[in-house]
Amino acid sequence: MTSRFPIRQVAVLGAGVMGAQIAAHCVNARVPVILFDLPAKEGPKNAIADKAVANLKKLSPAPLGLADEAGLIRAANYEDDLPRLKDCDLVIEAIAERMDWKHDLYKKVTPHLAPHALFATNTSGLSITSLSEGFDADLRARFCGVHFFNPPRYMPLVELIPTAATRPEMLDQLETFLTATLGKSVVRALDTPNFVANRVGVFSILAVMHEAQKFGLSFDVVDDLTGSKLGRAKSATFRTADVVGLDTMAHVIKTMFDTLPADKDPFAALYATPAVLRTLVDKGALGQKSGAGFYKKVGKDILRFDPATADYVAGGGKADEIVARMLKKPAAERFKLLRESSNPQAQFLWGVFRDVWHYIAVHLGTVADNARDLDFAIRWGFGWSEGPFETWQAAGWAQIAGWIAEDIAAGKALSGAPLPAWVAQIDAVHKPEGSWSAAEGRYKPRRELPVMRRQIFPQTVLGEAAPGPATAGTTVFEDDSIRLWTAPGAADVLVASFKTKMNTLGPGVIAGLHRAVDLAERDYTGLVVWQAGEPFSAGADLQAMLPAFMAGGSKAIEPEEKKLQDLMLRLRYALVPVVAAIRGMALGGGCELAAYTARRVVALESYIGLVEVGVGLIPGGGGLTYLARRASELAQANGASVDILAFLKQLYMQPAMAAVSKSAIEARQMGYVLPEDVIVMHKDELLHVAIGQARGLADAGYRPPMPARIAVAGRSGISTIKGQLVNMRDGGQITAHDYALGAAIAEVMCGGEVDAGSVVDEHWLMRLERERFCALLDNPKTQERIMGMLQTGKPVRN
Structure with a gap:
C-alpha cells in the first residue's frame, strides 16, 4: 500500500497561461500555492x-x-523568493517549451527544493x-x-511521465494527489515525443487535414462531420x-x-506542417486569440478561410444527409457503409478512421503501456x-483489420507499414481480464491504487465488462421513474437514482422519493440522492404537468405543487440523514430538492440555481421558502432580530435574475451549498463521499432539525423591493411581466402582508409560494414563455 504523502503546499514555476491556471486550480482544490516568475525590471x-x-x-x-x-495565489519571483520553495511538497515547472530555458531555471531552483519534495x-x-x-x-x-x-x-486528463530513474512510489503519491485532490483523471505515459494524447490526437488532426484536402472538403463541412456526429x-x-x-x-x-x-x-511524411496552417500562422491568424484562424467572426456571421483564394468566405456548410444517416x-x-460509399464525405x-487505426496499431507498443491508457488519453x-x-x-476487430490491410496493400493508406503481427493474434484489445499491451504481448489489468477505491464506478472501456450504475449493487425498488438500490459494499445506505429525461421531477419521482424515505427510516442509516450521469436534475417536469393544466387550469396544478412541497419537507424532516450528491445542473426543482436535504456533496463543476422566471414562473417547490429561511438564519446569526431585509436582498436577486452558480464554490457563496457541505473535486468520487457523509451523520446521532421559525421582512420589505422594481420597469430595464414576477417573489420571500419581524413557519411561506405560482400559470405571458421553452428550449423575453 502507498504510504500517505500529504501535499500541504504547491509551487508553480512560470506565470504564463498554463502555470497561472494550474495555480488557480490548486486554489479551487483548497491547496495553498505560490506562483513564481521572473522579477519585473520596473516597479514591484x-x-x-x-x-x-x-x-x-x-x-x-x-x-x-x-x-x-484569485488573491489566494501568492506571487513570488526567482530573485527574492526561492527560499520559500523549501516549504513546498510539490513543485511544478510550467515555463515555455524550451529545453535550454528549463535547464537554466532548474540550476536556479533545485538547490532550494526540500529533500522530500516532488519535482x-x-x-x-x-x-x-x-x-x-x-540532476543528482x-x-x-x-x-x-x-x-x-x-x-x-x-480538462480531466493529466499525463504522468516517468523516466527510468523515477521512483514508483513517487508516481503513486503524485497520482493520488492529482486524482483525489485536483480531481484529474491520470494516464501514465511513456517518455516519447508528445506522449500519448497529443501524439495520437495531433496525428488524427493531421489525418483529417490530409484527407479533407484529398477529397476537396471545406473546413466547415469537415467540422460538421467530425464533431458531435462522431461523439466528439x-x-x-x-x-x-x-x-x-x-x-x-504548429x-x-x-x-x-x-x-x-x-x-x-513510418508516418513521418505526414508531420510536415500543412501548407494552410503555415499560411495562417505567417499572416498572424492564430485562431481565437487573434480574432481569426480557420474561422473569423464578422458581426454575427462566421466566415471560413478558403485556401484557394487565401481569403474568408461564407461558412455554414453541413454534412450530406445520407452520410449523417450512415453515422447513426x-x-x-x-x-x-462508409467504406463502400462513393460519396466523398x-x-x-x-479514410480518417483507417489512418488513425493504422497509426495506433503500429505505435501502441512505443507510446502507451496498453490500449486502455491510449483510449482514455484520447477520451x-x-x-x-x-x-x-x-x-x-465495436466495429469488429478482425473485419476492420482486414480492411486496413487491404487499403495498405492498395496504396490508399498514409503509410506502407504493415499492421503489426499482434493485431492478427488477438480478437479484441479490451477484455474483462485487462487491455492489450503490445510491448509485453499480454492483457494487463488496471493499476491498483488505494485512491481508486473512492471511485465506486470508475470509467471503463468497451469490453471491460464492469457492472454499470444502472444495474450494479442490489435493487430494492425500481419502476419507470426511479431506482432505489444499495451500492456494492454499502448495504446500510439507500441510494435513489432517477430514470426520467434530464432527471426531471415528475409524479413518479416524487412518489419514489416518498417511498425512499419510508424505506430509509425503516431499514437504513441514510438516504443518498445520486444520478449516474448529468444533470443532477433539470427541475420539475413541465411536460408532465401540461395534460392536467389543459384539463383543469391552475386549480388542477395546485395539488401537484403541494405534493412537491410536501416531498421537500419530508426530506428535510426525515429521521435519517438525506444527502444530495450533485454533479452538473441542479436547476429549479433540482436546486430545491438539494436545498431540503440534510447535507450536500457537490462536484466542483455543478451549476445550481432557481431559474423559473425563464418560463414566466416563480419557484414553487419551496425554493423561495428556503431562501427566506436562510435570510432569517443569517440575520439571527448576526444578532439582527428585525432588519431581515438587509440579508434578504442579495438572496432575493438570485431567483429574480435566474442566477446560476458557475461552480460549486460560487454556489456556496450564493447559499445553495452551506459551509458544512462538501465539495468533491473528482466527479467519480461523489457517490463514495456522499455515502460516507450519510454514515457520518448517522454515527453522530443524527436528528432532523426542529421545525423552522422564520422571521420575515413583511409588508414594508415588499414595498421596498417593489419600489426598486417600479424604477427598473419605468426605466425600460425590465418588462411589465418581469415586474409581476419580481413582485411575486418579493411577496413570498417577505412573508406576505404581515408586520416586519413577524415569525412564520414553512407551511405559511409554501402556501404563498403555491398561490403565486398557480396565479402566474393563468397569465397569458407566462403561458407564452412556457410554450416557447418547450418548443425551442430557449427563454422567451416578453
Whole structure:
C-alpha cells in the first residue's frame, strides 16, 4: 500500500497561461500555492506574477471557481523568493517549451527544493529524461513529467511521465494527489515525443487535414462531420485548432517533425506542417486569440478561410444527409457503409478512421503501456466519447483489420507499414481480464491504487465488462421513474437514482422519493440522492404537468405543487440523514430538492440555481421558502432580530435574475451549498463521499432539525423591493411581466402582508409560494414563455 504523502503546499514555476491556471486550480482544490516568475525590471518585483493572477479573473472559461479567490495565489519571483520553495511538497515547472530555458531555471531552483519534495515539469512533449540531465540520483528519483491539458480546471486528463530513474512510489503519491485532490483523471505515459494524447490526437488532426484536402472538403463541412456526429467535442477539428491556437498547434506538429524522422516513424511524411496552417500562422491568424484562424467572426456571421483564394468566405456548410444517416447505424454496419460509399464525405470519414487505426496499431507498443491508457488519453484529453481502439473493437476487430490491410496493400493508406503481427493474434484489445499491451504481448489489468477505491464506478472501456450504475449493487425498488438500490459494499445506505429525461421531477419521482424515505427510516442509516450521469436534475417536469393544466387550469396544478412541497419537507424532516450528491445542473426543482436535504456533496463543476422566471414562473417547490429561511438564519446569526431585509436582498436577486452558480464554490457563496457541505473535486468520487457523509451523520446521532421559525421582512420589505422594481420597469430595464414576477417573489420571500419581524413557519411561506405560482400559470405571458421553452428550449423575453 502507498504510504500517505500529504501535499500541504504547491509551487508553480512560470506565470504564463498554463502555470497561472494550474495555480488557480490548486486554489479551487483548497491547496495553498505560490506562483513564481521572473522579477519585473520596473516597479514591484512580483509584478509579472501579480499581473498573471489579476488576469485570471478575466479569462473565459473561468479558471477559478470564484473569481474573488484569485488573491489566494501568492506571487513570488526567482530573485527574492526561492527560499520559500523549501516549504513546498510539490513543485511544478510550467515555463515555455524550451529545453535550454528549463535547464537554466532548474540550476536556479533545485538547490532550494526540500529533500522530500516532488519535482515535475508540465511539458506537452519534451523528453523528460533529457530534462533530468544534470540532476543528482536523489532528485532524479523525485522528478517526472506532469502534462495538464488546457484549460486545467475543465480538462480531466493529466499525463504522468516517468523516466527510468523515477521512483514508483513517487508516481503513486503524485497520482493520488492529482486524482483525489485536483480531481484529474491520470494516464501514465511513456517518455516519447508528445506522449500519448497529443501524439495520437495531433496525428488524427493531421489525418483529417490530409484527407479533407484529398477529397476537396471545406473546413466547415469537415467540422460538421467530425464533431458531435462522431461523439466528439462540438468544436470538432478546425474550430478546436482555433481555440488551442494555431501557433501552439504548429509547435506541437513541429516537435513531431523534429523528433520522429522516417527511420523512427513510418508516418513521418505526414508531420510536415500543412501548407494552410503555415499560411495562417505567417499572416498572424492564430485562431481565437487573434480574432481569426480557420474561422473569423464578422458581426454575427462566421466566415471560413478558403485556401484557394487565401481569403474568408461564407461558412455554414453541413454534412450530406445520407452520410449523417450512415453515422447513426451500429458500428459494424456504419463502417461497411462508409467504406463502400462513393460519396466523398463518406470516403473521407473512412479514410480518417483507417489512418488513425493504422497509426495506433503500429505505435501502441512505443507510446502507451496498453490500449486502455491510449483510449482514455484520447477520451479525456480530446473529448471523444469513445477511444479509437474501442471504436475498432465495436466495429469488429478482425473485419476492420482486414480492411486496413487491404487499403495498405492498395496504396490508399498514409503509410506502407504493415499492421503489426499482434493485431492478427488477438480478437479484441479490451477484455474483462485487462487491455492489450503490445510491448509485453499480454492483457494487463488496471493499476491498483488505494485512491481508486473512492471511485465506486470508475470509467471503463468497451469490453471491460464492469457492472454499470444502472444495474450494479442490489435493487430494492425500481419502476419507470426511479431506482432505489444499495451500492456494492454499502448495504446500510439507500441510494435513489432517477430514470426520467434530464432527471426531471415528475409524479413518479416524487412518489419514489416518498417511498425512499419510508424505506430509509425503516431499514437504513441514510438516504443518498445520486444520478449516474448529468444533470443532477433539470427541475420539475413541465411536460408532465401540461395534460392536467389543459384539463383543469391552475386549480388542477395546485395539488401537484403541494405534493412537491410536501416531498421537500419530508426530506428535510426525515429521521435519517438525506444527502444530495450533485454533479452538473441542479436547476429549479433540482436546486430545491438539494436545498431540503440534510447535507450536500457537490462536484466542483455543478451549476445550481432557481431559474423559473425563464418560463414566466416563480419557484414553487419551496425554493423561495428556503431562501427566506436562510435570510432569517443569517440575520439571527448576526444578532439582527428585525432588519431581515438587509440579508434578504442579495438572496432575493438570485431567483429574480435566474442566477446560476458557475461552480460549486460560487454556489456556496450564493447559499445553495452551506459551509458544512462538501465539495468533491473528482466527479467519480461523489457517490463514495456522499455515502460516507450519510454514515457520518448517522454515527453522530443524527436528528432532523426542529421545525423552522422564520422571521420575515413583511409588508414594508415588499414595498421596498417593489419600489426598486417600479424604477427598473419605468426605466425600460425590465418588462411589465418581469415586474409581476419580481413582485411575486418579493411577496413570498417577505412573508406576505404581515408586520416586519413577524415569525412564520414553512407551511405559511409554501402556501404563498403555491398561490403565486398557480396565479402566474393563468397569465397569458407566462403561458407564452412556457410554450416557447418547450418548443425551442430557449427563454422567451416578453
